């Protein structure tokens with residue numbers, strides 16, 4: 056009778072459904088926007104969910120001040136192009152204390168420059184719901200994450216407070232002091248994100264495409280030097296290499312991969328044929344076993 | 357340590373930009389140690405496009421239980437740190453893999469008796485359930501419980517994977533005996549399809565390829581069977597239902613009722629009705645960003661623009677005028693109690709339907725279902741992991757269907773009014789507009805609210821939502837004070 060819905064159609068419809076459920080049930084939502092490909096898809100889905108209206112919530116970017124310059128430029132252009140409201144928040148206290156990604160361990164850095172400011176911003180504006188682009192396939196502790204993930208006062212994630220989710224009924228009635236993180240892309244995979252970007256012809260940060268960039272190799276990982284803040288070790292001389300990123304974050308913590316995929320089609324082809332999962336390129340995950348789970352309990356995402 | 361070769365990925369990987377042929381949601385259930393994690397791990401190993409780092413991890417492992425003869429495939433399903441330490445699975449975990457044509461979502465649920473609720477919530481998302489048994493032990497008490505839970509939450513297809521056939525001498529007799537028990541068991545339920553497959557998860561026999569050890573088995577192997585199951589939406593089932601999630605506006609010209617088609621389909625020009633308010637209008641436009649549709653079917657998220665501006669908001673369910681849902685204030689339902697805190701008749705609860713949230717004025721637990729015998733024993737109490745039959749009286753009508761008639765609009769949640777917790781999931785057996793029990797109830801009317809509590813509210817959408825909210829909260833307070841209440845707005 057009609058064409059069958061493809062898996063991307065189904066994932067898209069599910070995300071739109073989740074956005075609408077959340078917007079209708081929560082008083083003051085916000086979209087956690089981290090500029091990367093997942094955020095790009097998340098924002099596109101939000102625009103679809105409320106079209107022809109604009110999404111009825113602002114974007115929130117936690118700026119560690121260590122994002123690639125290209126990311127900030129892309130963020131500002133996106134907000135302008137779609138006429139969105141953007142809130143940028145930085146942990147000024149952490150900046151003053153000089154917390155940075157090379158002198159401090161990933162867990163300290165993440166806590167001070169990402170987790171704390173996220174909590175600060177959510178509290179400051181009184182947001183009761185925050186949309187995020189997290190996917191269950193990203194990491195084993197996320198495999199059990201709910202679509203509506205409840206946070207106790209203080210933003211703590213308590214496994215025992217999580218509500219069972221049955222059928223597609225999303226219960227958003229908050230208990231006293233509770234807030235919620237909402238994950239419309241829970242059921243997407245890394246490959247879906249790229250397939251969808253290609254299908255919808257979405258613009259992404261140019262860092263996802265291969266280009267010749269100044270790189271150093273440290274601890275077996277390729278780093279692109281985005282400015283002169285990172286002290287180089289003896290013998291480290293930036294060399295121009297054709298590289299791109301599979302995932303984007305703070306530049307001293309994000310490894311590049313050698314690649315010649317310089318346009319969307321070749322990136323998609325390369326990603327769908329990729330032989331290692333993307334979390335290999337994210338240095339903070341290797342910090343300690345169960346690191347992600349602990350971070351989550353502390354309120355990072 | 358033996359490296360196990362996989363089917364060549366070139367044969368499996370979908371063409372790079374190709375959309376997959378729908379999504380199949382697969383629930384796995386079994387008792388601890390039946391081999392569930394190993395089975396799913398093996399399926400991923402053989403039939404999906406795992407990443408190299410994942411394959412390395414598995415190849416590096418060797419399983420003590422099999423004398424190191426096989427890698428430990430169950431590692432592909434590792435979970436929360438707490439659970440790894442306890443060595444058991446206590447929550448449901450979601451995994452994703454693609455075969456050449458299809459996306460599979462594996463919902464991994466725990467088997468213990470005390471986790472009935474987790475299994476029920478996992479099963480509510482499943483298109484098909486794989487029930488695992490150990491070939492040496494056959495169908496057990498536990499299997500019966502699982503089948504009952506699957507049936508209650510509406511799973512229509514089940515597969516019995518008879519595992520560890522290697523430890524049962526690959527014996528056809530043993531398998532046939534288990535298969536016969538399984539047939540007898542499934543006959544008691546409303547499954548559309550039930551099949552048994554003999555497998556050995558560690559060796560991959562009949563998992564993603566035919567077993568050489570069991571030539572007597574001529575049926576499909578597990579993956580073959582799963583790939584044949586038709587996707588959910590191929591023929592939209594059931595009457596058209598679209599629960600309205602929110603109303604979208606664009607200037608004065610556009611007012612779209614936004615929602616996902618829960619069942620059936622709708623075309624431009626069809627006449628739709630909101631059964632609660634009794635208003636109807638024709639569909640002028642089925643809008644989505646980028647393009648308008650002529651027809652929207654089950655699973656599609658759209659915004660319907662109607663030809664006359666009927667007063668419909670979140671909570672309404674649009675349907676075709678010739679096939680309406682029931683406007684119900686009396687509901688009989690089977691409830692799976694999900695929360696640690698038991699049912700308390702003095703607490704305030706809400707009934708959550710697809711998009712509506714209505715105050716409950718009374719829940720009468722009638723009996724608890726014994727999942728092994730399927731006998732209902734009279735009870736007024738109900739606690740975590742119980743399956744109860746309950747009569748629910750609502751403070752105001754909602755639009756619902758019986759679950760057997762239409763699953764998407766026949767499933768509900770019970771929500772605790774104070775904590776907001778989802779205390780139970782329920783399926784509606786009967787829904788009626790019984791006013792009898794409400795005859796003596798206090799009537800919370802629009803006039804009453806307007807003159808005091810809601811005096812400050814105007815006519816905007818936002819104010820109307822706020823009006824509804826205050827009405828619900830007022831009803832709960834009255835109910836908590838022991839006054840039966842009926843909202844008449």
Ligand SMILES: Nc1nc2c(ncn2[C@@H]2O[C@H](COP(=O)(O)OP(=O)(O)O)[C@@H](O)[C@H]2O)c(=O)[nH]1
Nearest residue numbers: 388389390391392393394421430520556557558
């Ligand atoms: N011999 C044999 N052992 C198996 C088979 N499947 C699983 N096992 C073993 O049974 C034990 C329990 O398996 P596991 O997958 O962890 O069970 P779960 O608790 O159901 O997830 C492990 O030691 C497995 O190696 C099988 O087909 N044959």
